Amino acid sequence: MNGGWLVVGVGNRDRGDDAVGPHVCDRLRALDGGPEFRSSVCEGSVVDLLLHWDDDDRVVIVDAIAPGDEPGRIVALDITHDVTQDATQVMAQAPSAVSTHEVDVSVAIELARALGRMPAQLLLIGVEAEQLAWGAPLSARVAAAADEVVGLLVELIGDGDRAHRLWRPAPSDGIMKAW
Amino acid sequence: MTHRNVDLHVPTLTRVEGEGAMHVVVDAGVVTDVRLEIYEPPRMFEAFLRGRSYQEPVDITARICGICPVAYQMSAAHAMEHLAGIRMPSSIRDLRRLLYCGEWIESHVLHIAFLHAPDFLGVDSGIAIAQRHPELMTEVLHLKKTGNRIMEVIGGRPIHPVNVRLGGFYRAPGRAELAALLPDLERAHAAAVALVRWAAEFEFPGIPDRLAERTEFVSLRDPDGYPLNEGRVVSNHGLDLEVAEFGERVCELHVAHSTALQALLDGDRRYQVGPLARWINNYDLLTDSVRDLAAEVGVGPVETNPFRSILVRGLETLWAVEEAMRIVRDHVPPTAPFVEVPPLAGVGHGATEAPRGLLYHRYELDAAGTILDAVIVPPTSQNQIAIEADLRDFVQSHLDLDDHELGHRCEQVIRNYDPCISCATHFLRFEIDRAVPDADGGDR
Numbered sequence: 001m002n003g004g005w006l007v008v009g010v011g012n013r014d015r016g017d018d019a020v021g022p023h024v025c026d027r028l029r030a031l032d033g034g035p036e037f038r039s040s041v042c043e044g045s046v047v048d049l050l051l052h053w054d055d056d057d058r059v060v061i062v063d064a065i066a067p068g069d070e071p072g073r074i075v076a077l078d079i080t081h082d083v084t085q086d087a088t089q090v091m092a093q094a095p096s097a098v099s100t101h102e103v104d105v106s107v108a109i110e111l112a113r114a115l116g117r118m119p120a121q122l123l124l125i126g127v128e129a130e131q132l133a134w135g136a137p138l139s140a141r142v143a144a145a146a147d148e149v150v151g152l153l154v155e156l157i158g159d160g161d162r163a164h165r166l167w168r169p170a171p172s173d174g175i176m177k178a179w
Numbered sequence: 180m181t182h183r184n185v186d187l188h189v190p191t192l193t194r195v196e197g198e199g200a201m202h203v204v205v206d207a208g209v210v211t212d213v214r215l216e217i218y219e220p221p222r223m224f225e226a227f228l229r230g231r232s233y234q235e236p237v238d239i240t241a242r243i244c245g246i247c248p249v250a251y252q253m254s255a256a257h258a259m260e261h262l263a264g265i266r267m268p269s270s271i272r273d274l275r276r277l278l279y280c281g282e283w284i285e286s287h288v289l290h291i292a293f294l295h296a297p298d299f300l301g302v303d304s305g306i307a308i309a310q311r312h313p314e315l316m317t318e319v320l321h322l323k324k325t326g327n328r329i330m331e332v333i334g335g336r337p338i339h340p341v342n343v344r345l346g347g348f349y350r351a352p353g354r355a356e357l358a359a360l361l362p363d364l365e366r367a368h369a370a371a372v373a374l375v376r377w378a379a380e381f382e383f384p385g386i387p388d389r390l391a392e393r394t395e396f397v398s399l400r401d402p403d404g405y406p407l408n409e410g411r412v413v414s415n416h417g418l419d420l421e422v423a424e425f426g427e428r429v430c431e432l433h434v435a436h437s438t439a440l441q442a443l444l445d446g447d448r449r450y451q452v453g454p455l456a457r458w459i460n461n462y463d464l465l466t467d468s469v470r471d472l473a474a475e476v477g478v479g480p481v482e483t484n485p486f487r488s489i490l491v492r493g494l495e496t497l498w499a500v501e502e503a504m505r506i507v508r509d510h511v512p513p514t515a516p517f518v519e520v521p522p523l524a525g526v527g528h529g530a531t532e533a534p535r536g537l538l539y540h541r542y543e544l545d546a547a548g549t550i551l552d553a554v555i556v557p558p559t560s561q562n563q564i565a566i567e568a569d570l571r572d573f574v575q576s577h578l579d580l581d582d583h584e585l586g587h588r589c590e591q592v593i594r595n596y597d598p599c600i601s602c603a604t605h606f607l608r609f610e611i612d613r614a615v616p617d618a619d620g621g622d623r
Contacts, residue, residue: 014339043337044327044338045285045289047289047320048324051320111305111306111309114307114310114313115313115320
């Protein structure tokens with residue numbers, strides 16, 4: 001399928017709130033009568049993230065952000081044309097970024113850019129984790145945020161106009177928050 | 180004698196897994212001390228395993244490493260099955276080999292293209308390589324993804340497989356599922372060949388005096404095929420042991436400057452494991468096509484230059500793709516996905532070939548299958564002494580390099596081993612204390 005929406009959930013299902021990306025994908029897949037989209041869970045290597053999409057896809061990556069002051073905080077960025085310093089910082093906070101074994105999401109996206117393999121649109125949703133404990137379920141606040149992300153994605157995929165209202169190129173003076 | 184001191188400091192070694200530091204002391208033109216200082220806290224997996232069921236190490240030890248979980252699963256399973264005296268049927272053994280091929284492909288390709296190749300091209304990352312060689316790197320990514328895909332089909336997911344259990348698998352994939360891998364494998368085959376030919380164009384430094392006769396290369400050897408899961412432990416110095424005997428003769432030492440144990444044979448024999456060792460000890464078991472490509476790129480039956488290990492990894496990647504294709508084409512699904520492995524009191528030994536080299540497990544069980552003791556000897560632990568020796572010899576023979584270049588090359592020496600410090604336990608700052616007489620004999 002080309003030119004459609006693709007939601008990529010990045011994270012480790014066994015690591016507490018790091019599972020929010022795969023969890024959002026699961027929830028979207030389970031919806032009855034929801035919008036048409038593809039989804040892909042990226043539990044392991046993100047270096048080949050670009051192989052998940054086609055050039056004319058509109059892609060949303062959902063990933064966890066390392067715990068901070070506001071668990072459940074949602075950050076949305078349009079990184080289609082550039083990864084601003086702010087966006088890089090956000091992506092570098094993803095738990096996958098501190099993996100000892102693989103590259104982080106921002107490097108994977110820069111690799112896609114270097115290879116000329118960026119999709120038509122690339123959006124990033126980060127959800128601030130509360131805990132990343134092995135074997136733990138999603139925390140209540142992150143689970144609630146996941147619900148919010150699912151609702152947002154349903155609207156986004158079903159109404160392209162809303163996408164343009166929510167996601168614009170991230171301004172250089174700060175992280176653009178969708179809401 | 181008067182000296183000058185020069186300190187080189189690399190805050191974090193990039194493109195290796197884990198954290199640590201390195202210190203080199205050069206005194207009057209002579210390297211007097213090299214320390215690979217691994218300071219990451221021990222991870223205590225062996226202690227965690229005590230008191231657990233004999234069925235659990237397959238899952239618990241997989242968590243030691245996100246890159247080579249299959250190696251841990253396989254070594255743990257083989258140790259328990261060794262104790263029970265059970266050999267798996269060929270169909271299960273083939274599925275295990277296929278799973279292991281997936282791990283080798285994804286691990287080797289990550290190291291070659293993203294961690295090691297930048298050293299030879301004078302760039303910082305795989306992104307810079309991608310900008311220069313977009314077509315090659317696109318195919319390389321597909322090659323790596325093919326490895327991940329194999330792990331997903333056989334293991335249930337691309338990392339930390341959940342379908343592996345003692346005695347086999349929870350579910351055996353059907354022929355159609357395996358056959359679906361073939362198109363990707365065929366494309367991956369071309370990518371693996373291209374990757375080797377591309378790497379063959381690099382300029383390879385050397386380490387003078389690093390001769391095969393002075394280095395003991397240890398690996399598995401199995402007459403039935405290039406080693407993954409089975410075989411005896413052999414070396415180019417005549418070692419030829421059952422895995423259990425190897426376990427009795429390998430000893431781990433604690434040194435003050437590393438939280439990772441270092442390994443020796445018989446208390447004083449330094450050795451190394453990994454692709455060069457496998458290659459030297461099993462060259463005759465490779466396919467003709469792999470040997471032909473090796474000859475084309477100048478890799479002979481005995482390759483001892485650690486800088487050229489990138490080529491051997493590439494050739495092993497090609498071999499793994501071909502082995503995966505063979506298994507997929509010939510596979511006959513097992514009648515049952517696993518064989519029951521009963522608990523027995525005693526000691527079981529298992530060794531398999533992780534991408535970085537021999538991975539040994541030993542478990543002592545009681546009659547109920549409770550683990551009384553566990554020993555895990557990962558490849559990076561076994562290679563630490565060899566890495567330090569290489570660093571010593573390299574620095575000694577390249578003192579004409581300025582500190583910046585020397586520091587960079589020393590990192591490359593370490594990356595030659597694709598060290599997994601998170602397995603051994605982790606890595607790296609570089610520091611050199613170069614004490615040499617200055618030109619006018621004074622201190623500075």
